[in-house]
Amino acid sequence: MSTPHPRAGARRWALTGLALLIVGVLLFPLYWMFNASLQPSHELLSIPPRWFPTDPTLDGYRAAFDSQGRHLVISLFVACGNVVITLALAAPLAWALAKFRLRFAALLLFVLLIVQMLPGIVKANSLFQLYSEIGLLNNTIGLMLAQSTLSVPFAAVLLRAQLREIPAEVVEAAALDGAGAWRTFLRIVVPMSRNSVITAGLFAFLFSWADFLFAVTLTSRDAITPVTVGIYRFVGANATDWNALMASAVLASVPAAVLLVVAQRYISVGLTGGSVKD
Amino acid sequence: MTMTPRRGPVVRIFAGSRRLASRLAALPNRASTAKYKLRSGALPAGRHAPLADPRTSKRQTLARLGFYVPAVLYLAVFFGYPLAANVVMSFQDYTVTSFYDGGAPFNGLANYAAVLGDELFSTTLWNTVVFTVASLAFQFAIGLGLALFFRRHFPLSGVLRALLLLPWLLPLLVSGTVFRWLLDQDYGVVNHLLLNLGLIDDPVPWLVSPDHAMAAVVIANVWIGIPFNMVILYGGLTSISPQLYEAAALDGAGAWQRFRHLTWPLLRPVTSVVLMLGLVYTIKAFDVVMVLTQAGPADATQLLSTWSYQLSFTQLHFGQGAAVGNVLIVIAMLFALVYLRAVRREQAGR
Numbered sequence: 001m002s003t004p005h006p007r008a009g010a011r012r013w014a015l016t017g018l019a020l021l022i023v024g025v026l027l028f029p030l031y032w033m034f035n036a037s038l039q040p041s042h043e044l045l046s047i048p049p050r051w052f053p054t055d056p057t058l059d060g061y062r063a064a065f066d067s068q069g070r071h072l073v074i075s076l077f078v079a080c081g082n083v084v085i086t087l088a089l090a091a092p093l094a095w096a097l098a099k100f101r102l103r104f105a106a107l108l109l110f111v112l113l114i115v116q117m118l119p120g121i122v123k124a125n126s127l128f129q130l131y132s133e134i135g136l137l138n139n140t141i142g143l144m145l146a147q148s149t150l151s152v153p154f155a156a157v158l159l160r161a162q163l164r165e166i167p168a169e170v171v172e173a174a175a176l177d178g179a180g181a182w183r184t185f186l187r188i189v190v191p192m193s194r195n196s197v198i199t200a201g202l203f204a205f206l207f208s209w210a211d212f213l214f215a216v217t218l219t220s221r222d223a224i225t226p227v228t229v230g231i232y233r234f235v236g237a238n239a240t241d242w243n244a245l246m247a248s249a250v251l252a253s254v255p256a257a258v259l260l261v262v263a264q265r266y267i268s269v270g271l272t273g274g275s276v277k278d
Numbered sequence: 279m280t281m282t283p284r285r286g287p288v289v290r291i292f293a294g295s296r297r298l299a300s301r302l303a304a305l306p307n308r309a310s311t312a313k314y315k316l317r318s319g320a321l322p323a324g325r326h327a328p329l330a331d332p333r334t335s336k337r338q339t340l341a342r343l344g345f346y347v348p349a350v351l352y353l354a355v356f357f358g359y360p361l362a363a364n365v366v367m368s369f370q371d372y373t374v375t376s377f378y379d380g381g382a383p384f385n386g387l388a389n390y391a392a393v394l395g396d397e398l399f400s401t402t403l404w405n406t407v408v409f410t411v412a413s414l415a416f417q418f419a420i421g422l423g424l425a426l427f428f429r430r431h432f433p434l435s436g437v438l439r440a441l442l443l444l445p446w447l448l449p450l451l452v453s454g455t456v457f458r459w460l461l462d463q464d465y466g467v468v469n470h471l472l473l474n475l476g477l478i479d480d481p482v483p484w485l486v487s488p489d490h491a492m493a494a495v496v497i498a499n500v501w502i503g504i505p506f507n508m509v510i511l512y513g514g515l516t517s518i519s520p521q522l523y524e525a526a527a528l529d530g531a532g533a534w535q536r537f538r539h540l541t542w543p544l545l546r547p548v549t550s551v552v553l554m555l556g557l558v559y560t561i562k563a564f565d566v567v568m569v570l571t572q573a574g575p576a577d578a579t580q581l582l583s584t585w586s587y588q589l590s591f592t593q594l595h596f597g598q599g600a601a602v603g604n605v606l607i608v609i610a611m612l613f614a615l616v617y618l619r620a621v622r623r624e625q626a627g628r
Binding site: 012013016019023026027029030032033036045046049089096097102108110111113114115117118119120122123125126127128129130146148149152180181182206209216217228232235245246252253256257259 | 342356361364372377430432433434435438440444445452455456459460465467470504558564565568583586587599600606
């Protein structure tokens with residue numbers, strides 16, 4: 001390859017400049033959230049607005065931890081629980097769908113795709129009745145199970161597509177060596193498809209962390225409310241304390257930001273993998 | 279995106295067992311004969327013939343059941359039951375007392391009559407259509423523009439494209455809260471900028487006026503949906519062969535002609551997927567509207583999903599909430615089926 005023409009190089013950097021501008025505009029709301037999270041409340045109510053936190057304060061974060069700290073811990077706990085539930089159910093199912101030649105595999109796959117389109121409010125409506133009968137309202141396990149309905153079908157479809165790519169020779173070799181179905185699955189299949197399992201787990205975490213509908217319908221006691229509902233109630237009660245509110249919003253965004261940095265390559269796989277048949 | 283089957287990692291995993299590794303290497307590339315033998319259970323009798331013993335084979339059947347039976351039961355309880363319960367409930371007079379005495383008398387079509395007869399029904403239906411169509415149109419147009427832009431290779435394009443994913447990963451409730459602050463009538467930065475640019479004379483009451491609230495929730499929802507559209511369309515664009523563009527350029531086709539006659543037709547399958555998925559997800563949107571406007575003011579942003587929620591959980595008419603939920607299901611499923619057909623067509627075309 002010949003070295004690019006210097007003028008062509010300059011044009012490419014001009015594109016980078018334009019891209020920076022686009023990213024700046026599109027991510028401006030996030031900057032504005034961060035900016036407000038560091039400014040004292042009274043300064044936020046000044047006109048014109050302050051574009052930079054020239055006199056930063058951590059009061060907002062203190063208030064956010066005071067009011068949302070507990071909710072953040074609950075969200076973390078519920079999201080981790082959902083990851084476990086999702087992987088425990090979806091990964092074996094995906095393997096069965098990929099390799100067992102089940103007679104009803106096509107039907108099951110269709111069901112997994114179609115239930116992802118079931119409106120959440122319908123599930124919340126009937127799970128509320130069910131939970132009130134069996135005592136799972138205001139229960140973190142109940143919430144995990146409800147939220148798992150967002151991630152189990154997604155993860156199963158995603159993993160099935162990936163597990164299908166595992167060569168048959170591997171499984172056969174393990175079977176010849178006397179390994180049972182579960183041993184083959186746990187010792188060979190899961191390690192081989194580590195990346196897609198991580199992707200599925202990440203998305204289960206994010207779906208759960210972001211869930212609002214199940215949280216607001218199935219939990220009413222403040223002691224077990226996750227952070228989405230915590231913020232929602234905070235907006236209602238302290239509509240003008242933008243400093244603490246934006247600090248809470250920043251805290252609730254941390255997992256997404258962290259995942260984007262550490263797991264970006266998994267995310268683009270998951271973006272479509274769980275909802276589009278391969 | 280998909281894993282390519284390779285020998286390398288396979289052999290590495292078995293590195294502990296040299297015997298297995300050598301057996302693996304000895305296997306033909308497509309070990310189809312062995313596969314069929316395994317399926318029928320007639321394994322060549324060797325030192326390890328686990329299927330020969332009927333007891334072991336029964337255990338293996340049980341083990342295989344363990345892979346999918348729990349998940350199928352789970353699907354029945356968490357999808358089958360809610361769906362059925364919602365239908366039953368929509369024919370019942372299910373109120374708050376039903377929780378105490380367990381009684382919820384059937385009332386025929388009374389819930390549907392109440393819901394369809396409510397003047398809010400046509401309002402919510404119309405709002406849902408406006409919200410969905412407007413959201414999709416702008417998400418798609420902007421997402422496509424960005425995808426086309428980022429297809430051109432320039433320094434840092436990968437990193438910048440990844441950064442744009444952030445809005446999609448945030449909890450909707452967080453994005454909604456941020457837009458409440460951006461669109462605040464008195465102190466919001468959006469009004470400040472519009473005033474300074476001379477585009478408006480007075481601050482727009484984005485969230486408190488029935489005339490502007492729908493625009494506000496659409497703006498927020500478009501912002502949230504852009505990354506999804508961009509990434510999928512970008513994926514579609516990169517799968518179009520560059521040679522086609524080179525050939526078109528040689529034929530003297532301009533940028534617009536290349537887009538109109540090459541990109542657009544070849545992108546069509548991806549376009550239909552992204553629009554249908556967007557439709558199915560937008561139609562049940564809930565979080566953004568709840569945090570921005572609580573479906574108000576004066577029901578200006580009341581959607582089918584928020585109305586169903588309010589009927590059930592605010593007014594405690596669970597039967598009516600279920601009836602609205604069922605209307606939503608019918609609409610969502612209709613489009614879901616159209617979507618799945620489009621996907622199948624695309625697969626057939628490939």
